[in-house]
Amino acid sequence: xxxxxxxxxxxxxxxxxxxxxxxxxxxxxxxxxxxxxHLAEMEAELGENPKVDALIxxxxxxxxxxAELRASGGYPPRPPDAxxxxxxxxxxxxIGGARFAFWGLVFSVGGFALFGFAAAVWVRVDxxxxxxxxxxxxxxxxAYVVRKxxxxxxxxxxxxxxxxxxxxxxxxxxSKGINYFRTLKPAWWxxxxxxxxxxxxxxxxxxxxxxxxxxxxxxxxxxxxxxGPKLKTDRRLLWLAVPISAFVxxxxxxxxxxxxxxxxxxxxxxxxxxxxxxxxxxxxxxxPQLMYGSQDVENIYxxxxxxxxxxxxxxxDENGRPLSTTRYACERSTGEKRKVGDDNRYPxxxxxxxxxxxxxxxxxxxxxxxxxxxxxxxxxxxxxxKGAPVPPSTTAQAPPSSPAPPSxxxxxxx
Amino acid sequence: MEISxxxxxxxxxxxxxxxxxxxxxxxxxxxxxxxxxxxEVGDASVYGTLRRLYKAGLLTSYVVPSEEGPHRKxxxxxxxxxxxxxESGQTWRTFATTMNSLLGEAA
Numbered sequence: 001x002x003x004x005x006x007x008x009x010x011x012x013x014x015x016x017x018x019x020x021x022x023x024x025x026x027x028x029x030x031x032x033x034x035x036x037x038h039l040a041e042m043e044a045e046l047g048e049n050p051k052v053d054a055l056i057x058x059x060x061x062x063x064x065x066x067a068e069l070r071a072s073g074g075y076p077p078r079p080p081d082a083x084x085x086x087x088x089x090x091x092x093x094x095i096g097g098a099r100f101a102f103w104g105l106v107f108s109v110g111g112f113a114l115f116g117f118a119a120a121v122w123v124r125v126d127x128x129x130x131x132x133x134x135x136x137x138x139x140x141x142x143a144y145v146v147r148k149x150x151x152x153x154x155x156x157x158x159x160x161x162x163x164x165x166x167x168x169x170x171x172x173x174x175s176k177g178i179n180y181f182r183t184l185k186p187a188w189w190x191x192x193x194x195x196x197x198x199x200x201x202x203x204x205x206x207x208x209x210x211x212x213x214x215x216x217x218x219x220x221x222x223x224x225x226x227x228g229p230k231l232k233t234d235r236r237l238l239w240l241a242v243p244i245s246a247f248v249x250x251x252x253x254x255x256x257x258x259x260x261x262x263x264x265x266x267x268x269x270x271x272x273x274x275x276x277x278x279x280x281x282x283x284x285x286x287x288p289q290l291m292y293g294s295q296d297v298e299n300i301y302x303x304x305x306x307x308x309x310x311x312x313x314x315x316x317d318e319n320g321r322p323l324s325t326t327r328y329a330c331e332r333s334t335g336e337k338r339k340v341g342d343d344n345r346y347p348x349x350x351x352x353x354x355x356x357x358x359x360x361x362x363x364x365x366x367x368x369x370x371x372x373x374x375x376x377x378x379x380x381x382x383x384x385x386k387g388a389p390v391p392p393s394t395t396a397q398a399p400p401s402s403p404a405p406p407s408x409x410x411x412x413x414x
Numbered sequence: 415m416e417i418s419x420x421x422x423x424x425x426x427x428x429x430x431x432x433x434x435x436x437x438x439x440x441x442x443x444x445x446x447x448x449x450x451x452x453x454e455v456g457d458a459s460v461y462g463t464l465r466r467l468y469k470a471g472l473l474t475s476y477v478v479p480s481e482e483g484p485h486r487k488x489x490x491x492x493x494x495x496x497x498x499x500x501e502s503g504q505t506w507r508t509f510a511t512t513m514n515s516l517l518g519e520a521a
Contacts, residue, residue, distance in 0.1 A: 033477075034461045038457065041441060066458070068456055068459055069459075069462040071459070071462065072460075072463045073465040074462075
């Protein structure tokens with residue numbers, strides 16, 4: 001058995017102590033000195049890491065144990081409003097607050113990690129607004145911890161259970177690995193601060209409004225560097241350091257996600273990553289559209305070296321893939337344009353649409369019916385500069401595979 | 415009749431008695447009482463009684479560090495304690511005799 005009191009004894013004694021909180025502290029200490037060896041031996045009898053419940057089964061609840069001590073020791077009975085003179089707590093009344101403080105921390109950790117992740121993965125400020133929902137919970141938890149300390153929380157049954165799991169985990173495994181991570185702790189706080197600052201700056205780059213956020217990030221960075229090394233002596237700082245760590249972990253993961261996304265997009269479309277907004281390169285019928293830079297290309301006109309328009313050309317890409325797009329035609333009855341197929345023959349007839357009146361006048365004041373007209377002619381002429389390099393015709397290569405013009409080309413589908 | 419009720423009156427005497435021969439720390443005292451046959455004695459009652467007797471000046475205490483656990487606070491009977499044991503013992507014997515004879519008549 002080790003010289004330090006194992007958990008169950010400590011918890012039991014703390015509850016006895018809190019039930020005796022109104023007695024002089026030195027006297028309580030004397031009483032506990034009598035009780036402690038007994039509990040230690042009892043714990044040794046009960047085997048490795050006994051539960052508090054096991055002690056309670058043998059001795060009764062700490063509170064009734066304390067009551068028996070009072071009765072037999074000639075101490076006054078507990079005053080109904082026993083104020084906590086020392087740092088000890090009133091377990092019965094304090095458990096709700098302690099529970100809120102603990103689960104508030106857990107909740108905040110989740111929230112911070114989640115919103116940090118979201119903000120990083122989209123590189124946007126908006127998700128951080130979600131922290132406004134988390135902040136009040138954390139604030140209440142912090143207020144409790146600052147006022148009452150962490151002792152009530154360490155005695156919560158769920159916390160005791162968690163610690164039991166943690167210690168048995170540590171005992172089962174080679175503690176070398178854990179020790180190694182312990183040595184990394186100081187570096188972690190610095191890393192946290194660095195991530196916060198870099199992330200804050202990145203957000204400002206994306207969105208100048210984030211300037212308002214930057215001081216907060218800097219404050220958090222300073223706080224985590226300050227609080228990290230003190231955690232050992234003041235467990236209350238966990239309520240500061242852990243949410244910030246969670247936020248940092250979340251944003252690191254989010255940043256990694258964004259980076260992977262970015263790389264994937266780069267290699268996929270070879271360029272312009274524009275932050276979450278992926279323009280659609282397809283038209284309403286799901287056919288690809290031609291693009292020139294970032295603009296849609298609706299039609300293509302070709303001229304030969306003499307400036308003579310070529311009225312029937314078929315376009316292919318470097319792999320011999322036909323550059324087919326949706327072909328539209330006028331619908332006489334309604335004057336609307338509609339799809340008649342898709343092919344790679346250009347130029348397309350121009351569709352002129354407008355209104356006409358009963359006399360057939362186009363686009364007049366009395367226009368009542370919409371109309372649509374297909375115009376095949378080339379709407380402009382091109383002056384090909386004489387100096388333009390003309391490739392010698394002998395080197396003109398056939399496409400790698402020479403696909404036949406699509407058969408469904410100009411036939412209306414119905 | 416419940417022994418725990420009877421114990422309330424005589425626990426002081428019992429604790430003083432088990433410390434007469436040899437000093438002991440709290441758990442020692444409890445064990446000696448149990449071995450002597452007072453199974454019903456409550457753990458906390460013994461520790462409370464020890465404190466009360468100590469505060470009444472009937473016991474002295476000293477601390478002995480333990481190699482394998484928390485240190486142990488030993489209690490020993492001092493002169494007033496021995497006197498009290500003597501007196502209370504006398505009272506008990508008289509009382510017990512009275513009770514015995516009472517019960518003997520009744521039986």
